[in-house]
Amino acid sequence: MNAPVTIDDKQEHASPHERERLVVIGNGMAGCRAVEEILSRDADRYAITIFGAEPRVNYDRIMLSPVLAGDKSFEEIIINDQSWYDDNGIELVSGDAVIAIKREAREVVSASGRVTPYDRLLIATGSDPFIIPVPGHKLSGVITFRDLDDVDKMLTAAETGGHAVVIGGGLLGLEAAHGLSLRGMKVTVLHLMPTLMERQLDEAAGFLLRSELERRGQTIITQADTAEIMGDSHVTGVKLKDGTEIDADLVVMAVGIKPSVNLAKTAELEVERGIVVDDDMVTSDPAILAVGECVQHRGACYGLVAPLWEMCRALADFMTSDPSGYVGSVTATKLKVSGINLFSAGDFSGGDDTEDIVMRDASRGVYKRVVVKGDRLIGAVLYGDTADGSWYFDLLKRQEDISDIREALIFGQAFASGGATLDPDSAVAALSLDAEICGCNGVTKGQVVACIDGGANDLDSVRAGCKASASCGSCTGLVESLLSISLGEDYGGARTVTPMCQCTSFTHEDVRRNILEKELKSIPQVMQELHWTTPDGCASCRPALNYYLLCAWPTEHEEDPQSRFVNERMHANIQKDGTYSVVPRMWGGITTPNELRAIADAADKYEARLVKVTGGQRLDIFGIKKEDLPSIWADLNAAGMVSGHAYGKALRTVKTCVGSEWCRFGTQDSTGLGIKAEQMTWGSWMPHKFKIAVSGCPRNCAEASIKDLGIICVDSGYELSVGGNGGIHLRGTDFLCKAETEEAALEYIAAFVQLYREEARYLDRTAPWVERVGMDYIKGRIVEDEPGRKALQERFLFAQSVHQKDPWAERVAGAESHLHKHIAEIRPFAILEPA
Amino acid sequence: MVEAKWIDIGPVEQLPALGARTLPVQGGQEIAIFRTATGSIHALANKCPHKDGPLSQGMVHDTSVTCPLHNWRISLLTGEALGEDKGCVPVIPVKVDAGRIYIERVAALAGVA
Ligand code: SRM
Ligand SMILES: Cc1cc2nc3c(=O)[nH]c(=O)nc-3n(C[C@H](O)[C@H](O)[C@H](O)COP(=O)(O)OP(=O)(O)OC[C@H]3O[C@@H](n4cnc5c(N)ncnc54)[C@H](O)[C@@H]3O)c2cc1C
Ligand code: SF4
Ligand code: FES
Numbered sequence: 001m002n003a004p005v006t007i008d009d010k011q012e013h014a015s016p017h018e019r020e021r022l023v024v025i026g027n028g029m030a031g032c033r034a035v036e037e038i039l040s041r042d043a044d045r046y047a048i049t050i051f052g053a054e055p056r057v058n059y060d061r062i063m064l065s066p067v068l069a070g071d072k073s074f075e076e077i078i079i080n081d082q083s084w085y086d087d088n089g090i091e092l093v094s095g096d097a098v099i100a101i102k103r104e105a106r107e108v109v110s111a112s113g114r115v116t117p118y119d120r121l122l123i124a125t126g127s128d129p130f131i132i133p134v135p136g137h138k139l140s141g142v143i144t145f146r147d148l149d150d151v152d153k154m155l156t157a158a159e160t161g162g163h164a165v166v167i168g169g170g171l172l173g174l175e176a177a178h179g180l181s182l183r184g185m186k187v188t189v190l191h192l193m194p195t196l197m198e199r200q201l202d203e204a205a206g207f208l209l210r211s212e213l214e215r216r217g218q219t220i221i222t223q224a225d226t227a228e229i230m231g232d233s234h235v236t237g238v239k240l241k242d243g244t245e246i247d248a249d250l251v252v253m254a255v256g257i258k259p260s261v262n263l264a265k266t267a268e269l270e271v272e273r274g275i276v277v278d279d280d281m282v283t284s285d286p287a288i289l290a291v292g293e294c295v296q297h298r299g300a301c302y303g304l305v306a307p308l309w310e311m312c313r314a315l316a317d318f319m320t321s322d323p324s325g326y327v328g329s330v331t332a333t334k335l336k337v338s339g340i341n342l343f344s345a346g347d348f349s350g351g352d353d354t355e356d357i358v359m360r361d362a363s364r365g366v367y368k369r370v371v372v373k374g375d376r377l378i379g380a381v382l383y384g385d386t387a388d389g390s391w392y393f394d395l396l397k398r399q400e401d402i403s404d405i406r407e408a409l410i411f412g413q414a415f416a417s418g419g420a421t422l423d424p425d426s427a428v429a430a431l432s433l434d435a436e437i438c439g440c441n442g443v444t445k446g447q448v449v450a451c452i453d454g455g456a457n458d459l460d461s462v463r464a465g466c467k468a469s470a471s472c473g474s475c476t477g478l479v480e481s482l483l484s485i486s487l488g489e490d491y492g493g494a495r496t497v498t499p500m501c502q503c504t505s506f507t508h509e510d511v512r513r514n515i516l517e518k519e520l521k522s523i524p525q526v527m528q529e530l531h532w533t534t535p536d537g538c539a540s541c542r543p544a545l546n547y548y549l550l551c552a553w554p555t556e557h558e559e560d561p562q563s564r565f566v567n568e569r570m571h572a573n574i575q576k577d578g579t580y581s582v583v584p585r586m587w588g589g590i591t592t593p594n595e596l597r598a599i600a601d602a603a604d605k606y607e608a609r610l611v612k613v614t615g616g617q618r619l620d621i622f623g624i625k626k627e628d629l630p631s632i633w634a635d636l637n638a639a640g641m642v643s644g645h646a647y648g649k650a651l652r653t654v655k656t657c658v659g660s661e662w663c664r665f666g667t668q669d670s671t672g673l674g675i676k677a678e679q680m681t682w683g684s685w686m687p688h689k690f691k692i693a694v695s696g697c698p699r700n701c702a703e704a705s706i707k708d709l710g711i712i713c714v715d716s717g718y719e720l721s722v723g724g725n726g727g728i729h730l731r732g733t734d735f736l737c738k739a740e741t742e743e744a745a746l747e748y749i750a751a752f753v754q755l756y757r758e759e760a761r762y763l764d765r766t767a768p769w770v771e772r773v774g775m776d777y778i779k780g781r782i783v784e785d786e787p788g789r790k791a792l793q794e795r796f797l798f799a800q801s802v803h804q805k806d807p808w809a810e811r812v813a814g815a816e817s818h819l820h821k822h823i824a825e826i827r828p829f830a831i832l833e834p835a
Numbered sequence: 836m837v838e839a840k841w842i843d844i845g846p847v848e849q850l851p852a853l854g855a856r857t858l859p860v861q862g863g864q865e866i867a868i869f870r871t872a873t874g875s876i877h878a879l880a881n882k883c884p885h886k887d888g889p890l891s892q893g894m895v896h897d898t899s900v901t902c903p904l905h906n907w908r909i910s911l912l913t914g915e916a917l918g919e920d921k922g923c924v925p926v927i928p929v930k931v932d933a934g935r936i937y938i939e940r941v942a943a944l945a946g947v948a
Contacts, residue, residue, distance in 0.1 A: 192848055193848070193874060194851075195852070195872070199874070202873055203872045203873075352912060356897075534896075535872065536872040538896050539893075539896060539908075542894065542896070561851070561854075562851060562853035562894070562895065565894070565903070566893065569892075570892070574889075574904070576904065578887070578888070578889040578892075818849065821856075822857045823849055823850070823857065823858055823868055824845050826842060826858065826860040826861065826863075826943060826944070
């Protein structure tokens, strides 16, 4: 279909009445720019008519956002006023949309009935806003954000104040939200994805943006799936699929755009997502060209202006007989919200062969990430400091070899192209003595050097001596450079303490201290404030952070299921064949005929392949499919049983022996105390699993001396010991204290568990933790310091008041149901059936 | 009848960020569909090259998934085991169009008798 077009050279300098007739559909940014480009090459070649559906001259659409926000007037954003059309002999038919293209006759028909013939036709119809077809989308007060009429509607609505809901947290939606909120409306942004502007930003930058917008008073709801727009004739609110209702006097749909292709489609041009064009912007009909957001070139559609400029140049070259060919564009984005600096370009989805270089400066609110593949820069996301955006964009577009400046790349242009050699040490050596090294504590290079000269010979002693890098840690690299420059051979190298994982230079203890001191409340916030070097952490730090946050802020913490290991995410133990095992709690190892019947019935019903008595005095049902978990839990719940947390970094079992109730040697009711201890501690999340046992006498049938907390009953009371482990490294417990009453024993248990929760590293069982801090420390906190003990107990019981709930019951009630369902199912034979 | 090259398996938002869902294929190999933090969608056979662990239940970070059974890291892009480990699982081509996920029919049905 795509026959090559030959330009008839004889027509090149034709007189006006012999000129080729060029008709342009669309008086927008691309249509007019194309005309400007053609005129600048050959002003006499075409007799031009432009049709515009909007009743006005050509203006800068992207500046509608500043018009909405009140920073600009319409007059200020006009690109070409009426005199431009007049001076260039262009006929502008505005306010009259073209409704048909007659290809055979080579003419277009407009809404007013006018028929206009063409030799060349240029389609530049732009895009249409995408409207999600939920109930109520046609109510008055539901608008889009595309042209000046939309801005006028928003301004009218804003005059009376009230609530605005913007659906869509992309570039357009956020600019609308910003404008409306400056105009005095109370704004809520609903975004389907977890991250704002997810196509331009990664999670970390999206988080910063969100925090800033929230600080400015906007309400941002992510993962918000709109179910319905409510109201009788005018909109009154928006309802989400999860049932949430939000008041609204105005709803702005900014969920995306789709190329405006209807005219082209009806005219039977080749159309996929957009109007298909070749490198010269020619459609499947050689007489018809297309440009702008309505086209699809080499499979890509664009929604930004920069590519349009490039398309228009190629188009004009071709139309004036000097074809150059358009090869596609790399795009970059900036958000036009005053006070927020944000830049993104290229591809930052990562990959095995790509490398992320991340720099975070929490004190200045800066996040920078560049993505490198081989020796090329392929993507960049900048938040807070976008000064180097255009430099990165340039490196990216020109595919420049960056191997020479790689080490310094993240510091920006000034730094990377500064010194002759690009070894970071020499860059640091070149800094003046007044240069600030540590922004948090205002420490200069001179002070750090003085501190090193004064005897500090490693990072920790510099931190202790002059506080450099002791707060946020982002200047750790600079301080280490100074150590190596100043000490040369004598510098022992980077410090020996082990950081939490490869994503950070902080230890577990540093991270926990910072979470409390800086009141960090979410995983992205910790990663930003503590300068994580990876965009979204790894399988080792994410679960740890999730736990530290949950422990620090029991009421505020929002659980992140994706940061849980599979067993905790599924509330069951995964088996080697991918099925799960289910262990209901049996308090203190006691069961009843009813419970046993329920377990037997469940085992039959769900075709369990094995029921086993565990080493923890309860029953384990094996071989359950993930789809069946909610139903088996429902059945067990119905018989009064709850999750045994056999899968969790949490309280596992409390083993007991029969004790004084039955045993001829029993001194106390060990079963009763075990049940009380289990009822107090079950459901609590901990750094690792935690096991308790209570034996009725020193014969110790419950094996209390190899548990995290063991109790041996004696005539005069209860002997508590801690830090035992029967696992990989056998370790007997250490004696903690003696309690005289059950009540006192329970107080010690609660305090010890809480101390372990607050201070042990994630994935440390009590045994290695006790060995590290020593029994003297533990006794000092639990036995000798009574007010401290009571405070620990109180914090534990408070956390339990929030966390002690049966996760199975929550799932049975529908929580996280997607985890138990397939996304879809392919039944090939059903599909292959003849239609 | 010409068969479509792609099978529509539903809207993107059915997948949590950094999460995964399963797609059983009757008579064939179950597929795991993943979504990364940046929103890209990938599909692999739901079977770890090590000992058949269900990759859909692992933890997703960057463009890899850590197997839930013994912590092998598998690339979502190539299906290859990363680091010291050696092995590879089939990658099934996926694409997203207008917010819906499509999976390539031929690859999805590979091995169906
Ligand atoms: C089911 C059970 C074995 C049994 O059939 O009896 C069991 C099964 C598992 N144990 Fe255990 N342990 C079981 C009692 C024990 C005991 C005995 C006890 O609790 O008195 C111990 C030694 C005591 C101790 O923990 O100090 C024990 C020490 C371990 C260890 C080593 C822990 C250590 O600190 O060294 C692991 C590995 C780990 O947790 O990292 C482990 C890990 C496991 C895991 C979870 C392996 C895994 O990560 O998938 C097994 C899950 C099997 C499954 O699919 O359900 N299991 N495990 C027992 C469940 C008890 C319960 O009712 O909840
Ligand atoms: C509020 C807002 C902010 C933006 N901010 C940015 C930004 O910061 N950076 C950036 O790069 N891009 C931004 N954009 C996108 C940018 O405006 C578009 O990429 C650009 O305008 C596309 O140009 P176009 O000529 O293809 O379409 P348009 O500019 O939309 O022009 C198409 C014109 O064709 C007319 N038309 C359609 N059908 C017919 C018909 N049948 N007959 C006659 N006329 C017709 C339309 O009325 C319209 O005037 C923004 C867009 C909006 C709406
Ligand atoms: S001892 Fe080993 S094999 Fe047996 S249940 Fe425990 S972890 Fe599994
Ligand atoms: S089965 Fe995946 S790591 Fe072993």
